[in-house]
Amino acid sequence: MQTRAESWIPSISEDLFCRHCGEKVCEDTWSHESDLFCCNGCLNVYLILSNNGLNQFYEMSEGVVGVRPSEDGEFDYLNDIVSSLALFESEDCVRIRFRIPSIHCISCVWLLEKLAHLQEGIRSSRVNFAKQEILINYDPREVRLSEVASLLQRLGYEPKLNLEDEGKEEKSEVRKDLGKIAMAGFCCGNIMMMSFPAYFGLQLDDSFARLFAYLNLFLCLPLVTYCSVDFWKAIPRFLNSRKISLDLPIAVGIGVLFSQTAFDVLSQSGEGYADSLGGFVFFLLLGRFFQKVSYKRLSFERDFKSFFPLSVRVLQGSEAKLRPVQEVKAGDTLLIRSGELLPVDGEVIKGEAGMDYSFVTGESEPVRLVAGEKAFAGGRQKYGLLEIKAQSAVDSSYLASLWNDETFRDEKILGEAEISQKAGVAFTFVVPVLAIAAALYWGMTTDLHRGLEVFVAVLIVACPCALALSIPLAFGFSLRFLGKRGFFIKNANVIEKMAQADSFVFDKTGTLSRSDLLSVKVIKDEMSEVDKQALFLLSSQSGHPKSLALQEEYETYKSDHELCDFSEIVGQGIEAQICRNHYQIKAHGAYTCLMKNERVIADFDIRSAWRKNWQSALRSLKEKCCVLSGDQDRDRDYLQREMPEGSEIFFQQKPHDKLEKIREMKKYHKSVVMFGDGLNDSGALKEADVGVAIAENSQSFTPASDVIMHGDQMQNLGRIQNYMQWVMKLIRLSFVFSLLYNFTGLAFAVTGHLSPLTSAILMPLSSLTILFISALGTSLGAKIYLKKGNEK
Amino acid sequence: MSVIYLMVPLAILLAFVGLVAFYWALRSGQFDDVETPAQRILFEEIKEKKETLK
Numbered sequence: 001m002q003t004r005a006e007s008w009i010p011s012i013s014e015d016l017f018c019r020h021c022g023e024k025v026c027e028d029t030w031s032h033e034s035d036l037f038c039c040n041g042c043l044n045v046y047l048i049l050s051n052n053g054l055n056q057f058y059e060m061s062e063g064v065v066g067v068r069p070s071e072d073g074e075f076d077y078l079n080d081i082v083s084s085l086a087l088f089e090s091e092d093c094v095r096i097r098f099r100i101p102s103i104h105c106i107s108c109v110w111l112l113e114k115l116a117h118l119q120e121g122i123r124s125s126r127v128n129f130a131k132q133e134i135l136i137n138y139d140p141r142e143v144r145l146s147e148v149a150s151l152l153q154r155l156g157y158e159p160k161l162n163l164e165d166e167g168k169e170e171k172s173e174v175r176k177d178l179g180k181i182a183m184a185g186f187c188c189g190n191i192m193m194m195s196f197p198a199y200f201g202l203q204l205d206d207s208f209a210r211l212f213a214y215l216n217l218f219l220c221l222p223l224v225t226y227c228s229v230d231f232w233k234a235i236p237r238f239l240n241s242r243k244i245s246l247d248l249p250i251a252v253g254i255g256v257l258f259s260q261t262a263f264d265v266l267s268q269s270g271e272g273y274a275d276s277l278g279g280f281v282f283f284l285l286l287g288r289f290f291q292k293v294s295y296k297r298l299s300f301e302r303d304f305k306s307f308f309p310l311s312v313r314v315l316q317g318s319e320a321k322l323r324p325v326q327e328v329k330a331g332d333t334l335l336i337r338s339g340e341l342l343p344v345d346g347e348v349i350k351g352e353a354g355m356d357y358s359f360v361t362g363e364s365e366p367v368r369l370v371a372g373e374k375a376f377a378g379g380r381q382k383y384g385l386l387e388i389k390a391q392s393a394v395d396s397s398y399l400a401s402l403w404n405d406e407t408f409r410d411e412k413i414l415g416e417a418e419i420s421q422k423a424g425v426a427f428t429f430v431v432p433v434l435a436i437a438a439a440l441y442w443g444m445t446t447d448l449h450r451g452l453e454v455f456v457a458v459l460i461v462a463c464p465c466a467l468a469l470s471i472p473l474a475f476g477f478s479l480r481f482l483g484k485r486g487f488f489i490k491n492a493n494v495i496e497k498m499a500q501a502d503s504f505v506f507d508k509t510g511t512l513s514r515s516d517l518l519s520v521k522v523i524k525d526e527m528s529e530v531d532k533q534a535l536f537l538l539s540s541q542s543g544h545p546k547s548l549a550l551q552e553e554y555e556t557y558k559s560d561h562e563l564c565d566f567s568e569i570v571g572q573g574i575e576a577q578i579c580r581n582h583y584q585i586k587a588h589g590a591y592t593c594l595m596k597n598e599r600v601i602a603d604f605d606i607r608s609a610w611r612k613n614w615q616s617a618l619r620s621l622k623e624k625c626c627v628l629s630g631d632q633d634r635d636r637d638y639l640q641r642e643m644p645e646g647s648e649i650f651f652q653q654k655p656h657d658k659l660e661k662i663r664e665m666k667k668y669h670k671s672v673v674m675f676g677d678g679l680n681d682s683g684a685l686k687e688a689d690v691g692v693a694i695a696e697n698s699q700s701f702t703p704a705s706d707v708i709m710h711g712d713q714m715q716n717l718g719r720i721q722n723y724m725q726w727v728m729k730l731i732r733l734s735f736v737f738s739l740l741y742n743f744t745g746l747a748f749a750v751t752g753h754l755s756p757l758t759s760a761i762l763m764p765l766s767s768l769t770i771l772f773i774s775a776l777g778t779s780l781g782a783k784i785y786l787k788k789g790n791e792k
Numbered sequence: 793m794s795v796i797y798l799m800v801p802l803a804i805l806l807a808f809v810g811l812v813a814f815y816w817a818l819r820s821g822q823f824d825d826v827e828t829p830a831q832r833i834l835f836e837e838i839k840e841k842k843e844t845l846k
Contacts, residue, residue: 106831113832129828175818182818186811190804208796215800 019058020046020066021156041069045155049111052118057111067102067156075149077322082145087135093123094140098152098159103132112157119143119151134159177289184227184285187219188278195275198757213265216274223281224258231284246424246468249431253463254281260456273460275760280465283767291472312336312343315387328390336386342379346388348372354382354544366544368572382544419496419731420471423464431462438750450752457754461745466738466766470731473771477778478727485786486710487720494706497689499724503669504621504717505662505684508629508639510677511694513608514711518549523591523603531601533559534578535594538585541566542574546592546606547585590634607635613715615642620718624669628653628661630680659683675709716786723785730777734770741766 019035020042030037037043045066049057058066078085088095103109108127112134115125121143126135134157138148152159194212197204204212231254234247254277261272312328313320313335320335325343328334333349336342342355354366357379366382369375375388435458443451479489489495506512527535536557539550566576573586584595594602618625625647627639633651640649650661658676662684665672674681674688677695685691685705693705694714713720745762748754817823 106834109828109831110835113835127828128825129831130825175823178818178823179815182811182814186807190807193803194800205793208793211797211800215804219804 018042018066022066041154041156042066045069048118048155052114054111054114054117057107067104067108069154069156069158075146075153077324078145078149081324082140085145089140092139092141093137094145095135095137096145096148097133097135098149099131099133100152100157101132101160102157103127103129103134108157111155112152115151118155119148122148173292177285177292180227180229181282181285181289183222184278184282187223187227188275188282191216191219191274191278195271195760198271199760209271210268213268213271216272217262217265220258220261220274220277223277224254227281227285228254230288244421244425244428246420246427246464246471248424249427249462249464250284250468253460253465256456256459257463260460271756273756273759276460276756276763279760279764279767280463283764284465284468287469287472287476291476293476312340326393328393330390330392332390334388334390336381336388340381342375342377342381342388344377344390345392346375346390348375348386349389350387351385353386355379356382419728420468423467423735427462427464427467431459434462434746434750435459442752454749454752457749457752458746460759461749461754461762462742464738464742465763466741466770467735469767470734470738470770470774473774474727474731474734474778477774478723478781481778481782481786482720482723485716485720486713488708490706494690495724495727497671498673498707498721499728501623501671501673501690501721503624503626503665503672504618505626505628505665505672505674505688506618507658507674507676507681507684508627508631508635509608511675511681512614512627512714513610518545518606519609520549520553521605521607523605524600526601527594529557530561530579531583531594531596532557533561534581534583534596535585535602537561537563537578538566538574538576538583541576542568544574547574549606550585550592550604611711611714615644617715617717618647619644621721622718624648626650626661626665628658628684630654630658655680655683659687662687675714719785723781726781726785727778730774730781733777734773737769737773738766741769 017036018038020037030040030043032043032046035046037046049055082094082096083089086094086096100112103112109129112127113125115136116122121139121141123137123139125137127133128135134152136148138145149159194216196202197209197212228251231247231251234245234251237243237245238248257273257277257280261274261277264270264272312323312325314323314328315321315333315335323332328344334342334344334346336353348369348371350371352368352370355369355375356366357376367379369386374391375386435455438458439451439455441451442454475495478495482489532554536551536554537559539547539554541547541563561578564577566574568574573584575582575584575586577583582597584598586593586595588600588603590605591603592606593600593604621644625644627643627647627649629635629649629651630653631651636649636651643649650657653661658681662672662674666687666689671689673690673692674684675692675694676682676685677693681693685693690707691705692707692709694711695708741762745754745759748758
């Protein structure tokens with residue numbers, strides 16, 4: 001194994017890399033002894049570590065381990081809200097939990113657990129790698145929360161905080177579920193042990209048989225109470241709102257199994273079905289737990305607040321003070337610096353700036369704002385410094401009003417897939433009819449007691465145990481395969497809905513195109529070498545997205561020309577004197593042009609870059625496609641040409657318009673799938689049958705949705721849908737199998753031959769068959785449809 | 793054979809002790825994070841190596 005220490009030392013001709021984060025080192029190098037760094041931040045981390053004897057951080061794992069710290073981070077406001085963030089707070093100890101998305105390797109864990117060495121007052125720190133969380137105990141008399149947070153930030157582990165997470169105590173669902181499974185396993189195992197004599201047909205003393213029977217009955221008690229709580233809930237749900245789910249026949253099955261067992265044991269007429277009951281509950285709980293674990297830790301529920309900063313600068317007299325966002329009132333004067341997000345609606349008092357509303361409206365072109373104009377919450381300040389008078393509190397901004405639309409009030413039913421609901425309905429109606437018919441027949445032909453026995457036997461054997469397992473198993477497995485391909489699903493409904501989707505709606509910016517990448521197309525070029533150098537120099541002066549794109553395009557034309565009289569007129573363009581010529585970059589109709597001494601010498605078409613293979617992906621869906629964009633219609637021709645035939649394209653759609661469009665489409669289509677990335681799509685995402693949020697990387701924020709999809713996967717859409725259809729077929733297949741088992745059992749029951757032994761064999765056998773089918777089927781399907789490397 | 797009257801409840805009791813132990817582990821949070829401790833165990837080893845090198 002080659003350690004980092006050897007591999008990074010560069011020979012002179014090669015590129016140089018930062019000792020800490022591995023970035024390429026260009027000019028203005030920061031160095032310490034023989035090590036080079038890309039920035040001051042990285043150098044600082046290195047110094048902190050080496051001064052504290054923690055240098056082995058760099059030797060622990062292969063490859064680059066350091067994280068480059070971000071530039072600014074002010075945490076002073078945290079000191080005011082300690083009590084709302086802390087998990088525990090006393091005079092000499094505060095416990096706090098931070099989410100740190102940049103935790104990525106064993107070295108991170110190691111370093112973060114050594115925080116106590118780095119800062120006095122920190123008592124201990126503990127990392128949860130899977131959740132990317134750190135739990136810190138510190139002494140508030142020695143160190144303040146803001147110092148703890150800024151230490152983390154300086155090390156490159158910027159703590160992520162947002163309003164939503166604040167003080168939210170984690171629910172220990174997993175613990176509860178594991179507890180139930182353990183109890184079910186314990187009871188089930190012991191019941192089986194005591195049923196051995198029956199399995200092997202041993203003749204036991206009456207007294208032994210009775211002992212075993214009573215013990216079995218006793219062990220059934222926790223099974224039907226503590227372990228089956230969730231199943232029982234189906235009964236009041238049915239009585240109150242007539243809602244039928246697969247849980248209902250399961251609850252009935254458990255009830256009947258238990259009553260029959262209790263009756264048999266107490267009346268000493270037999271040994272009952274305790275072993276079937278045990279296996280049944282145990283398998284069901286396992287299946288359910290598996291399904292829950294598959295959904296993992298992705299956060300799908302996000303409202304607009306999670307996009308907002310925790311604090312803003314409020315001007316008090318001449319001083320700017322950080323204040324938590326919730327405390328901003330109408331009338332406060334806010335200072336918004338370049339790059340910051342405006343959390344409330346307001347009026348511009350001072351300054352001139354470009355406000356990027358792409359977050360809210362999807363329009364990628366920044367809007368120019370001057371004093372006196374209104375600015376809306378959700379806008380990102382692109383350049384300049386703005387003073388804004390807040391006109392509302394966070395909760396009553398325009399953005400918040402979008403969230404209060406009624407779509408957001410009625411929650412979609414979670415977890416239960418439609419297909420299982422249908423099965424539940426069928427079982428609830430067919431089984432009692434069959435049971436009564438069989439009971440009547442036997443009651444007529446032999447005697448009443450026999451009839452009752454058969455009635456119970458039918459109810460027991462018709463319990464849809466395998467059926468109930470097939471859905472969580474198939475969905476659970478396929479979630480994993482889809483997750484590996486950057487397609488993360490919130491609930492099981494999605495697979496079913498998307499498999500039968502007949503209408504796909506796309507946002508444009510950030511969805512079909514990439515929001516983080518602009519492409520430059522040269523339309524007219526009359527530039528000399530010197531002009532190109534001037535273009536690079538001029539464009540590198542501004543942070544405007546188009547300037548950045550130009551700068552990247554002409555990166556090779558670096559020069560040491562001098563630039564003077566630079567000025568940037570917000571929303572207009574930039575100009576400067578270079579080599580005694582006057583250069584200007586400004587808008588020129590639909591294009592951006594370079595002017596030399598008031599003459600246009602080059603035109604550029606700068607627009608967002610389209611995603612790879614998006615056209616073929618849309619075609620492969622073979623269904624109706626539609627684009628809803630918040631942008632101006634400058635891309636209409638291109639889209640019309642490239643989209644599959646029969647597609648509809650709408651521009652200048654406000655968030656509410658998008659929502660209405662989806663609502664309308666739902667009337668004519670079976671299932672509508674919406675793809676979007678920004679806040680402006682959030683209404684539509686929620687309204688659609690399936691809302692897919694596009695994320696560039698797993699750390700970026702996405703609006704609330706049913707699915708989070710990695711942007712690169714856009715090109716594989718067709719195959720993802722095919723896979724989902726395959727999974728649905730698989731579920732139907734396992735339905736058939738489980739029904740076969742049910743019918744076999746029914747045949748025994750109706751003819752009056754169901755013994756506890758038959759039932760004890762049939763139930764686990766059917767469950768195992770289903771497990772086999774789902775595991776094998778889903779991975780086979782993934783091999784066929786989701787295979788890596790067969791991208792076109 | 794009557795020893796079974798003693799053995800069977802005893803066997804269940806033993807299993808029950810195991811169950812209680814599991815619940816104790818569950819409640820003390822041992823199953824909350826199953827990934828990090830697996831990595832943490834490697835830390836000391838690295839440290840010792842360093843010390844012996846000195």
